[in-house]
Amino acid sequence: MFQKITALAWKDTIIRFSSRTELLFFLILPLVFTVLLSGGVGTGQTGAGDNRIVLLVVNQDGSEPANTLISALAASGVVRIEEKSLAEAETRFADEAAPALLVIPAGFGAAVLDGSTAVLDLRQLPNNNNANAADRAVQTAVSDISAPWIAARASLQEAEDLAPFADDAARQAYFQQATDLAAALLADEPQRVSVTQPEAAITEANTYDLAAHQSAGQLITWVFIPLLGTSALLAFERRYGTLRRLLVTPTRKSTYLLGTIFGQFSTAVVQMGILVGFGIVVMGVNWGHSPVGLAIMLLTFGLSSVAFGVMMATFVKTESQANNLSIMLGMSMALLGGCWFPIELFPPAVQTAVHVLPTTWAMQGLADLVMRGAGVAEILPEAAVLSGFAVVFFIVGIVRFRYE
Amino acid sequence: MKKILNIGWKDLIVLFRDKGALVLMLGAPFVLTLGLGLITGSFSNNSGSSSGLAGIAVVVVNKDGGELGQGLVDVLFSADLAELLAPDTAVSPQAARQQVDNNAIAAAVIIPAGFTDGILPNASGQVGEPVAIEVYANPARPISANVVSSIVADYINQVETGMVSVNVALTQLVMHGRITPANTESMMTLGQEMGQRLISQDAAPQPIRIERDKAAAEAASNPNFLAYIAPGMAVAFLMYTVALGGRSILAERDKGTLSRLLISPTSATQILAGKVVGIFLTGVAQVSVLIAASALLFGLRWGNLPGVVLLIVTVSAAATGWGLLLASLANRPGQVSSFGTALMLTFGILGGSFVQIPFTGLLAQLSKITPNAWAIEGFMSLSQGGSLADIAPSLIALVVMAALLFGTAVLIFQRRSGALIAR
Numbered sequence: 049m050f051q052k053i054t055a056l057a058w059k060d061t062i063i064r065f066s067s068r069t070e071l072l073f074f075l076i077l078p079l080v081f082t083v084l085l086s087g088g089v090g091t092g093q094t095g096a097g098d099n100r101i102v103l104l105v106v107n108q109d110g111s112e113p114a115n116t117l118i119s120a121l122a123a124s125g126v127v128r129i130e131e132k133s134l135a136e137a138e139t140r141f142a143d144e145a146a147p148a149l150l151v152i153p154a155g156f157g158a159a160v161l162d163g164s165t166a167v168l169d170l171r172q173l174p175n176n177n178n179a180n181a182a183d184r185a186v187q188t189a190v191s192d193i194s195a196p197w198i199a200a201r202a203s204l205q206e207a208e209d210l211a212p213f214a215d216d217a218a219r220q221a222y223f224q225q226a227t228d229l230a231a232a233l234l235a236d237e238p239q240r241v242s243v244t245q246p247e248a249a250i251t252e253a254n255t256y257d258l259a260a261h262q263s264a265g266q267l268i269t270w271v272f273i274p275l276l277g278t279s280a281l282l283a284f285e286r287r288y289g290t291l292r293r294l295l296v297t298p299t300r301k302s303t304y305l306l307g308t309i310f311g312q313f314s315t316a317v318v319q320m321g322i323l324v325g326f327g328i329v330v331m332g333v334n335w336g337h338s339p340v341g342l343a344i345m346l347l348t349f350g351l352s353s354v355a356f357g358v359m360m361a362t363f364v365k366t367e368s369q370a371n372n373l374s375i376m377l378g379m380s381m382a383l384l385g386g387c388w389f390p391i392e393l394f395p396p397a398v399q400t401a402v403h404v405l406p407t408t409w410a411m412q413g414l415a416d417l418v419m420r421g422a423g424v425a426e427i428l429p430e431a432a433v434l435s436g437f438a439v440v441f442f443i444v445g446i447v448r449f450r451y452e
Numbered sequence: 453m454k455k456i457l458n459i460g461w462k463d464l465i466v467l468f469r470d471k472g473a474l475v476l477m478l479g480a481p482f483v484l485t486l487g488l489g490l491i492t493g494s495f496s497n498n499s500g501s502s503s504g505l506a507g508i509a510v511v512v513v514n515k516d517g518g519e520l521g522q523g524l525v526d527v528l529f530s531a532d533l534a535e536l537l538a539p540d541t542a543v544s545p546q547a548a549r550q551q552v553d554n555n556a557i558a559a560a561v562i563i564p565a566g567f568t569d570g571i572l573p574n575a576s577g578q579v580g581e582p583v584a585i586e587v588y589a590n591p592a593r594p595i596s597a598n599v600v601s602s603i604v605a606d607y608i609n610q611v612e613t614g615m616v617s618v619n620v621a622l623t624q625l626v627m628h629g630r631i632t633p634a635n636t637e638s639m640m641t642l643g644q645e646m647g648q649r650l651i652s653q654d655a656a657p658q659p660i661r662i663e664r665d666k667a668a669a670e671a672a673s674n675p676n677f678l679a680y681i682a683p684g685m686a687v688a689f690l691m692y693t694v695a696l697g698g699r700s701i702l703a704e705r706d707k708g709t710l711s712r713l714l715i716s717p718t719s720a721t722q723i724l725a726g727k728v729v730g731i732f733l734t735g736v737a738q739v740s741v742l743i744a745a746s747a748l749l750f751g752l753r754w755g756n757l758p759g760v761v762l763l764i765v766t767v768s769a770a771a772t773g774w775g776l777l778l779a780s781l782a783n784r785p786g787q788v789s790s791f792g793t794a795l796m797l798t799f800g801i802l803g804g805s806f807v808q809i810p811f812t813g814l815l816a817q818l819s820k821i822t823p824n825a826w827a828i829e830g831f832m833s834l835s836q837g838g839s840l841a842d843i844a845p846s847l848i849a850l851v852v853m854a855a856l857l858f859g860t861a862v863l864i865f866q867r868r869s870g871a872l873i874a875r
Contacts, residue, residue, distance in 0.1 A: 067786060067787075067790065069786075069787060069790035069791065069794070070790075072790065072791075072794045073790075073793075073794070076794075077794060077797055077798070080798065080801075081797075081801060084801055084802075084809065084815075085801070085807060085809070117660075143816060144808075144811075145811075145816065160659050160660065165658060165659065165660070165661050166659060166660050166661070167660075167661050167662075167663050168660060168661070168662045168663065169663055170662050170663065170664050171664075172664065173808075183662075183664075184602065186662060187662065188602065188605075190660045190662060191606065191609055192609070193660075194658060194659045194660055195609065195612070195613040195616070196616075197659040198613050198617065198658070198659060199613060199616045199617040199620050199621075200620065201659070202617040202618075202620075202621055202646075202650055203617065203620045203621035203624050203625075206621040206625060206646060206649075207621075207624065207625060207628070207630055210625070210630050210631070211630060222624065222628070225624065226620050226621075226624055229620045229623060229624070230616050230617070230620045233616045233619055233620065234612065234613075234616055237612050237616075238570075238582040238584075239584055240567075240570075240571075240582065240583075240584050240585060240608045240612070241584055241585050241586075241587060241601070241604050241605050241608055242584045242585070242586050242587070243586075243587045243589055243597075243601050244586055244587070244588050244589070245552075245588065245589045245590070245591050245597075246552065246553055246591065249591040250591070251591050251594065253589050253591070253597075255594055256594040256595050256598075257594070365471075366472050367472075368470070368472030368473065369471060369472035369475060370472075371472070372472050372473065372475040372476040372479075372480070373472075373475050375476060375480065375793070376475055376476060376479055376480035376483060376484075379480065379484060380480075380483045380484055380487045383484065383487045383488065383491070384487050384490070384491065388806070388807065389491060390593075390594075390595060392508075392558070392593045392595055392596045393491070393492075393595065394490075394491045395490075395491075395506060395507075396506060396507040396538075398490050398491055412555075412592075415592045416555070416592060419591045419592045419594070420555070420590075420591045420592050421591075
């Protein structure tokens with residue numbers, strides 16, 4: 049029986065890869081999507097090995113406060129500044145080469161030092177998460193550098209409330225002394241916040257590792273779609289009558305189904321292996337401390353997906369329906385499962401609702417491995433749910449399956 | 453001409469009767485638009501924001517008996533942050549950390565004993581050893597944990613700025629002889645009074661204000677994220693439709709229906725033209741249906757109607773050009789399907805249909821060869837109140853793209869006319 053199963057699996061593999069275009073979906077597109085969505089090559093999100101978001105900066109002032117702001121932005125872990133002339137920056141921003149553009153206008157430094165309010169001009173691409181992140185980074189830098197000036201203004205106010213200054217020079221000197229004093233005191237302040245995380249964690253604290261997320265998310269997307277395509281293979285056999293011919297031979301129906309499932313599942317395991325390897329070698333993703341945990345997650349995800357494909361085969365009539373439905377369901381379930389965007393960005397109600405999808409559990413399990421550094425025990429709940437999905441889908445698929 | 457239109461109409465009817473094709477032509481773009489709308493919260497609020505960050509689960513443990521620890525708790529539970537945070541309290545740091553370890557919350561904020569005493573001087577003017585607040589972050593929810601850390605850091609920043617302000621003010625007043633306090637106690641009293649004044653001056657002008665670009669702010673205040681997603685998805689799956697149309701050219705040959713057509717008084721040119729018209733009309737119908745459906749069901753405002761019509765026509769023409777080019781290069785119908793689907797997905801990501809990525813360099817140039825990028829730009833402009841003049845670059849680019857692709861495909865078809873008619 050095992051020989052028959054392997055023979056059937058091999059036959060299906062040959063059929064699937066009879067056209068070289070299959071390599072497009074098996075390998076090329078998954079890798080292209082992983083690289084592009086990770087911001088890997090030439091996107092506005094990265095420089096060479098620098099994952100920070102590009103922030104275009106135009107310094108029209110050149111004063112010390114302006115330079116202080118630029119230094120604070122340069123030290124940010126969120127944005128990577130590119131100083132440009134206004135014309136250059138506007139052109140790059142119009143081309144959407146960067147999600148945000150900050151203009152430090154002439155007179156900025158003077159306004160800060162004379163006690164009035166200096167205004168920064170921040171332009172952002174609408175509806176863009178990177179633009180929002182860049183905005184937060186600018187706010188943080190402004191907040192950091194403003195502290196000495198706020199303190200100096202308060203000190204100046206207190207002094208003026210008691211008695212006016214002799215002249216503007218005396219006032220300015222008092223303000224400058226206050227600024228220096230405040231800066232020195234603030235620099236001496238001890239650390240009052242420490243960000244920690246579980247010891248096993250792999251990614252840096254408070255850092256969204258786009259490559260890790262997309263490597264896991266695109267793996268799920270591009271393995272899920274062809275496994276749903278198992279339905280097309282079964283529809284193909286039905287349409288051409290080859291299944292009936294096969295069943296004339298001394299082959300049990302269960303053997304046939306097992307052979308088909310084994311073939312698709314084995315191919316998926318190879319594909320997952322390649323994508324994980326690509327993530328490690330090319331994207332520099334750390335796939336966790338637990339190879340056993342990773343294997344359990346990938347195998348249970350593969351099983352639940354191929355089972356979904358078998359179940360789907362009982363609802364479709366033609367290969368075309370099966371293929372197209374696989375793409376539609378695969379993409380939408382991956383999207384809703386948090387494979388493309390972090391699930392923490394979804395509205396709370398949606399975060400709960402999407403737990404009816406196997407892709408959500410698969411992504412959660414892989415995120416546990418690649419971000420939290422989880423071990424076998426921690427991913428067992430996700431693996432158990434995926435196994436449960438597999439059992440339910442297989443039962444529905446086998447009960448409803450039409451052999452002719 | 454009548455024959456050409458008949459062939460085109462026939463192809464349109466055939467495609468719209470194919471349930472399998474309808475899944476990707478209409479079902480997929482609609483479902484994905486719906487999905488993206490759901491995960492971005494576009495149906496539940498009017499912000500149109502691409503970020504759905506809300507209700508971040510955070511647990512606070514306050515072991516500090518002082519006012520500053522309680523002040524942070526009050527900030528985390530404040531009405532201002534009610535939408536962003538879903539705070540809770542825990543008694544022990546271990547219990548709070550356990551919730552992070554179990555992936556139940558985004559972060560635990562642990563305020564240690566002696567936090568206030570490490571900042572504010574006691575009655576004798578002594579300040580205790582400084583201790584740090586711990587933000588125990590969940591690595592699986594880095595964006596949410598980062599928000600919590602930022603809120604805590606902002607609070608600390610305000611406290612430190614206030615302390616330093618009082619310190620600097622008192623120091624300078626004494627240095628410049630503007631006050632002469634009798635003893636430490638009177639200095640303490642002065643400092644407390646000054647601190648109260650600073651708190652009451654909360655609304656005092658900040659040294660630096662960030663002014664956001666008005667256009668972007670207006671864009672963000674309108675529910676326009678769906679206006680970006682919907683045309684993006686429609687155009688992405690338009691590429692599938694035109695590939696399917698291109699496939700039908702080769703399928704007619706393989707099934708023998710092309711030979712039968714050629715026996716009739718219909719020339720090969722008329723047949724090819726009819727097929728092109730069929731692909732084009734199907735594309736126009738597909739995008740029109742999706743746009744009308746999203747206007748009716750999602751309440752999207754598409755803007756200037758003539759502009760919308762022109763964009764639908766030109767993007768369908770450009771996509772038809774890609775479909776024809778594929779058909780002209782392929783040997784078998786299956787190849788057109790496979791490459792068509794691959795092209796649909798690749799153009800989808802390069803042209804910004806699925807995710808908006810600010811490409812640079814070669815990728816930025818490559819995105820310009822996709823109908824997706826030009827069409828999305830045009831539709832976005834119209835939905836934000838743009839006029840025909842505003843979308844002129846998109847219209848011109850799509851027309852030029854259509855002409856170039858159509859011309860190239862015809863040349864290839866002419867060279868391979870033998871292979872096209874008989875195999």
